[in-house]
């Protein structure tokens with residue numbers, strides 16, 4: 001150290017010491033009058049930095065820390081057993097046939113993967129019709145995958161997404177009337193049959209994402225009637241908003257509607273009140289878990305869900321568009337991928353979720369220690 005820098009260092013230190021001394025004396029005099037003065041007490045409590053000066057004390061600031069058991073990983077199961085196709089708009093994610101799924105999952109399960117959610121992708125010609133018949137085909141990809149995964153990975157928690165859009169020729173999430181609108185009664189009947197087929201095949205959890213009115217009640221009643229309600233979790237996509245964030249998923253699942261859109265059954269992005277009503281309704285109809293989707297654009301809805309359903313776990317689906325956006329921005333040098341993935345997830349947990357459906361799950365298995 002040169003003489004001049006030593007001098008300035010000493011000067012700095014003594015200035016620092018003076019500052020500390022004056023802080024202490026200020027704090028003492030404030031403390032003696034604190035009982036009578038709110039603003040003075042406020043000055044003492046303005047000293048926050050000490051509370052999070054260590055990595056551990058920083059971690060303690062979060063109500064919930066992400067752990068591997070909070071993550072559900074979405075899988076696209078093709079009806080072509082040997083298929084393994086990269087989905088261009090969904091970085092690093094593939095459509096896989098049954099023969100490719102187990103080799104892919106084995107190392108992930110070893111790293112602590114706890115749960116997957118299954119989406120069927122029928123690509124065989126003629127696999128789609130107006131009623132979505134292939135959704136609960138016992139030889140279809142989802143039912144076969146449920147059985148295979150239960151057998152191969154006894155500790156893996158299997159969620160089956162329940163919807164018709166991947167299986168209908170028109171790509172809508174239910175059965176249509178002649179005028180192209182959803183026939184709610186027929187749709188609910190069909191959706192609840194599909195949920196039952198997945199539950200009987202061994203899914204630990206069925207998750208209807210169709211947004212037809214009354215499907216939670218219908219599914220719960222069928223589960224009760226069949227005597228399996230005690231062993232199947234019913235997770236409702238209660239607050240599912242329409243918008244532009246499902247694009248890559250629709251590429252992956254081939255479920256883009258052939259006409260119209262999903263605005264009549266998915267919620268309008270501004271519909272906070274409607275979301276609250278849907279959440280309340282689904283709780284009353286027997287949902288065990290409430291899901292909000294998308295996640296980062298709807299953090300207020302996640303927090304509403306936690307407030308309305310105090311006694312239920314809340315799940316958030318960080319959807320394909322959110323995931324693709326983070327990848328694109330990271331690639332453009334806007335931020336570091338890992339840091340953003342962690343920050344987005346932290347926001348989702350902070351809002352009130354304790355379950356996160358995320359395409360980042362394989363990365364988190366590497367990044368997390370528990």
Ligand SMILES: NCc1[nH]cc(CCC(=O)O)c1CC(=O)O
Pocket residue numbers: 161163165173209210245246247248249250255262318319320321
């Ligand atoms: N009912 C279909 C369904 N189930 C899950 C997603 C979206 C998941 C994602 O974007 O990652 C969708 C898309 C949609 O409603 O079009």
Ligand SMILES: [Zn+2]
Pocket residue numbers: 161162163164165209210
């Ligand atoms: Zn679906």
Ligand SMILES: [Zn+2]
Pocket residue numbers: 163164165166172173209210
């Ligand atoms: Zn659907």
